[in-house]
Amino acid sequence: MSIFRVFPFAFLLLFGLALQPVFAQDINLQPKYGLLPKNSAQQAADAKFIADIDNQLQGDRKKGAEYIAGRGWQFLRQGKPEDAMRRFNQAWLLDHTNGNALWGMAVLQANSGKFDESLKLLAEAKDFIGDNIDFAVDHAKILGMASVEAKNEKLLQEALARFAHLHKKAPQHTLNLQNWAMTLYYVGNYARAWEIIKLAEATPRHADLDPEFLAHLQSKMPRP
Numbered sequence: 001m002s003i004f005r006v007f008p009f010a011f012l013l014l015f016g017l018a019l020q021p022v023f024a025q026d027i028n029l030q031p032k033y034g035l036l037p038k039n040s041a042q043q044a045a046d047a048k049f050i051a052d053i054d055n056q057l058q059g060d061r062k063k064g065a066e067y068i069a070g071r072g073w074q075f076l077r078q079g080k081p082e083d084a085m086r087r088f089n090q091a092w093l094l095d096h097t098n099g100n101a102l103w104g105m106a107v108l109q110a111n112s113g114k115f116d117e118s119l120k121l122l123a124e125a126k127d128f129i130g131d132n133i134d135f136a137v138d139h140a141k142i143l144g145m146a147s148v149e150a151k152n153e154k155l156l157q158e159a160l161a162r163f164a165h166l167h168k169k170a171p172q173h174t175l176n177l178q179n180w181a182m183t184l185y186y187v188g189n190y191a192r193a194w195e196i197i198k199l200a201e202a203t204p205r206h207a208d209l210d211p212e213f214l215a216h217l218q219s220k221m222p223r224p
Contacts, residue, residue: 029085031105031121032092046093053094065095072104081108089163099128103135106142115146137176144183159183167199174205182213190221 001208027033027042038046053064064161072087085108092103102125109118122139124169147155166173177200184193194217200209 029082033089035126061094065091065098069098097128099125110142118142133170141179148186172203172210174200174203185217194224
């Protein structure tokens with residue numbers, strides 16, 4: 001499910017988090033509609049939407065939420081964050097416990113550099129996602145991103161511990177290793193980053209490694 005297969009960790013921080021927030025005033029483009037009160041027209045639109053889903057799916061809102069959250073992930077992979085957030089919000093409107101919607105919102109917030117909000121959404125989603133390795137990989141990655149942005153050593157150590165734990169649990173998970181190496185890169189530990197990259201290059205999906213990141217790492221420290 002993870003969108004970070006398409007939008008790698010690279011270079012939100014390297015290029016100064018150049019992504020502009022796209023979720024300004026429209027509450028449809030804010031996670032959970034910004035938890036803001038809705039006017040009568042918005043409430044009526046919500047009621048019609050829910051009624052339509054109830055009619056189509058015989059009242060199975062959880063099923064509807066899961067389908068719509070899936071559409072949100074499709075939009076996210078297509079590089080359409082606004083459409084994705086609208087779908088995640090609709091899924092959440094149908095079912096506040098839909099973990100995939102909360103996860104998607106968290107990824108969008110992280111992609112906009114809003115790491116505190118992202119981590120809160122991930123913490124909430126965890127209760128509903130269960131044991132999903134890709135979710136855990138994204139969670140560790142966003143912790144790493146947040147620690148680098150905030151220069152928070154405690155958060156950094158937590159992220160590094162998570163990467164290591166996930167590697168023990170899923171040693172062939174290429175992207176977890178790449179995320180680990182990237183976090184090390186951003187804190188200047190290039191030698192250790194190369195050690196992790198060597199592990200990633202030995203995994204079946206080593207072709208998924210980001211060549212741009214490898215070039216940046218090479219520029220900081222030639223491959224040992």
